[in-house]
Amino acid sequence: MEAMAEVIASSTAVFTAEVYSDSRLPALGQWVRVKPVEGIEAYGIVSYVEMVPFDESRSAVALGRSPDELQRELPQVMELLRTMMRVQMVAHREGGGAVRQTLPPYPPRIHSPVLECPTETIRQIARPFDFLRVLLISAETPAFTDDLLVAVLSGLQRVHEGGDSQVIVEAGKALSRLLRDDTERLQSILRRVA
Amino acid sequence: MTNLNIQQLSQQLASFSAEQLREWPVRRKALAEARKALRAYSDTWHKQLQDRVRVPWLMARPLEDPTCAIPPGARPTPLTAVAADGSQIYPDQHIEPLVYLLNISQIAFQYGTLEKPVMSTITHVGPEREEFRAPAMEAVTRASADVVSARRDQMELEALLSLALRVQQPDRPIIAMADGSLIRWMLQRIEPAPLKDELIRRYARQLAAFRTHRIPLCSFISMPNSTEVVNLLRGLRGEPHKVLSVSFAGILDRSLYDAFLGPWERTALFASASHVLEEYHALDRVCFFYMRVLARHGESEIARVEVPRWVACEAALLRLVHAAIAAECEKQNGYPMILAEAHQRVVVRSRDRRLFYSLLEREMRRHNLGHRSSHKRAAKQRPVV
Structure with missing residues (x-):
């Protein structure tokens, strides 16, 4: 799998990456992975682009x-722009072990490649949905946390399509506890999951 | 907080504008007369060349009817356009060792195609002693601002040509653009003479290389202060020997032509008579025209475009230059877009300057070489209360 972006600012919770110009645009709520050090793989969610x-x-x-005229007559314009994404890390895996829903012990190095996350890994990260808590409380996550949650749950639904139909129900329950039964907010989120 | 004395400043600005206001009717009258003189000259220009006139100024020689106004044709597509620009950190006398930096940008656009643009920068640290023979070398080592500028101009042309040759495509027209004049008159004040000769020779050699490779070169001058056409009119009417009620002194060519040019139109071609051009190959001597370039909100200005003689003499190449510059200026608010990009890539900001000096200092210390910075420089950099 080819790198889609490169880390340009880093911490143990969040990193910013510049998306390569020939890569697909990252989507809000998309899962990505990065290797802080050899033997550790960290997983995160695109929280802002x-x-x-x-x-x-x-x-x-x-x-x-x-757009065509821009490319043909002002070829520098698109070269002067870049796409940046902020990633909230939520899980990591050491060696060949299981995925743990906790922040990695080390920050990814600046210039590390950022890769898309294989569907299989996303499936493994699901339960018990502790990562939703990180997304909710992270001060680094910009505004529109609820929309980010909608995107993440929609993504979960897609990767489990035709298989684990219970996953979204359980995620909803986990979220309900995290929101301390703020049913209106929970409804607003779940209603928009597609 | 400002260090300017605002009270004095506003008083002096008021008297400055009053002075301008007093002079305005005189200037307007002179300008109207100059335009009349140009119209009159348009009937006789091909017979009445200025060779017979002896004046202490540089006079343009018209190669076409001096009142003509020629609209641009359509720019060909696809077209390869290349540009280069240069900037520098002049040697700082408060820092030892004496060192300077040249920064040269290279931009290439393949218009009308989806090919990627080239946008890069070359950084060069001097002085490079091995490049010059004594006695020129000694002066290069002293690296006056004039010498550094001359090195930059020469490197700009080198970078422009090498880029043009690198990105040129078969059967696709190409144009190379530079910023500022191709008439390097300032080289003439460099001392000693062997260094001056060497620097002029190098510049002339670079210009010649464009011709041998058939890369049409042009340069763009925004708000030109030249007076070569006005000087021609002054010579023709007998200034400065004859006493005249209205002198054309102080009128700029661009003011003169403001009344003659419609949108994007160019003036006649002129040959420049600058003395330094005698050091150029006859086919590389600089010709120029003025043209009206439009900006947003209906504003416009008269710019000057210079080309070597061999480009001026080929009608197709001259049309290409005119059309390409009009298209460039249309895209960037009255200034060639590719030159604006070349400038953006090359400008040395104060943070670049700080970086350069801190890297220099680190390198010197690593090898236990002396690095000194004057106390004056330190005092300026770190003022204390």
């Missing part, structure tokens, strides 16, 4: 051109 100019002193302006 933004497209910004490389050079902070240059701002993008409306150009009134079609």
Whole structure:
């Protein structure tokens, strides 16, 4: 599997990565993996994606051109922009052991490759849904936590499609406990899971 | 907080603007007369060349009717456009050893295609002693600002040509663009003479290489202060020998042509008479035209475009230059887009300067070489209360 992005700022909880220009755009709530040190693999959820100019002193302006025209006549414009993603790490695995729903002991190194997470690994991370707690309480997670939860639960539903139909029910129960029975908020989240 | 004396400043600005206001009617009259003189000259220009006139100024020589206004054609597509720009950190006399930095950007766009652009920067530390022979070498070692600028200009052209040759595609037209004048008159004040000769020779050699490789080169000058066409009119009417009620002194060519050019139109071609051009190959001597470039909100300015003689003499190449510059300026608010990008890539900011000096210091200390920075520099960098 090829790297989709590269770590450019790092901590034991969150990292920021620049997405390679020829990679697919990362989706909110998507699972990714990174190796902080040899033998450890950390798993995280894309919590925020933004497209910004490389050079902070240059701002993008409306150009009134079609995407094709932009590429043919202003070829530098897209080269001056980059996609950045913030990833909330929620789990890791040491050696060939089981996935533990806790932060990795070390931060990923700057310039480490970030890879997509195989569906099989995402399935393994599901229960007992402790990672939902990290997403909820993490101060690093930007606003719209609920929308992030919707995206994560929708993703879970997709990877378990045709198999574990109970997974979304159990995740909903876990979330209900975390939200301390704030049913209105819970309903709002579950209603939007698709 | 400002260190300017605001009271004095506002008083002086008021008297400055009053002065400008007083001069304005005189300037306007001179400009109107100059335009009339240009119109009159348009009937006789091909017979009445300025060779007979002896004046202490540089006079342009028209190669076309000097009042003509020519619209640009359509820019060909696909087209390869390349540009380079340079910047520098001049040697700082408060730092030992004496060292300077040149930064050169290279930009290549393949317009009309989906091919990736080239955008890169070359960084070069000097002085490089081995490149020059004595006695030129000694002066290079002293690295005056003029010498550093001359090295930068030469490296810009080198980088531009090598990039052009690298990205050129068969059967696709190409144009190379530089910022600022191709007339390197400032080289003439470099001392000693052997170094001056060497630097002019190198620049001329670079220009010649564009011709031998058939890469049409042009340069763009925004808000040009040149007066070569006005000087021609002054010579023709007998200035400075004749006493005239209205002198054309102080009128700029761009003010003169402001009344003659519609959107994107260019003036006639002129040959420059700058003395330094005598050191260039006859086919590389600089010709120029003015053109009106449009910006947003209906604003426009008269810019100057310079080309070597061999480009000026080939109608198709001249049309390419005119059309390509119009298309570039249209995309970037009145300034060639590719040159703006070349500038963005090359500009040395204060943080780059700090980085350069701290890397230099580290390198010197690593090898136990002396590195000194004056107390004056330290005092400026770390002011205390």
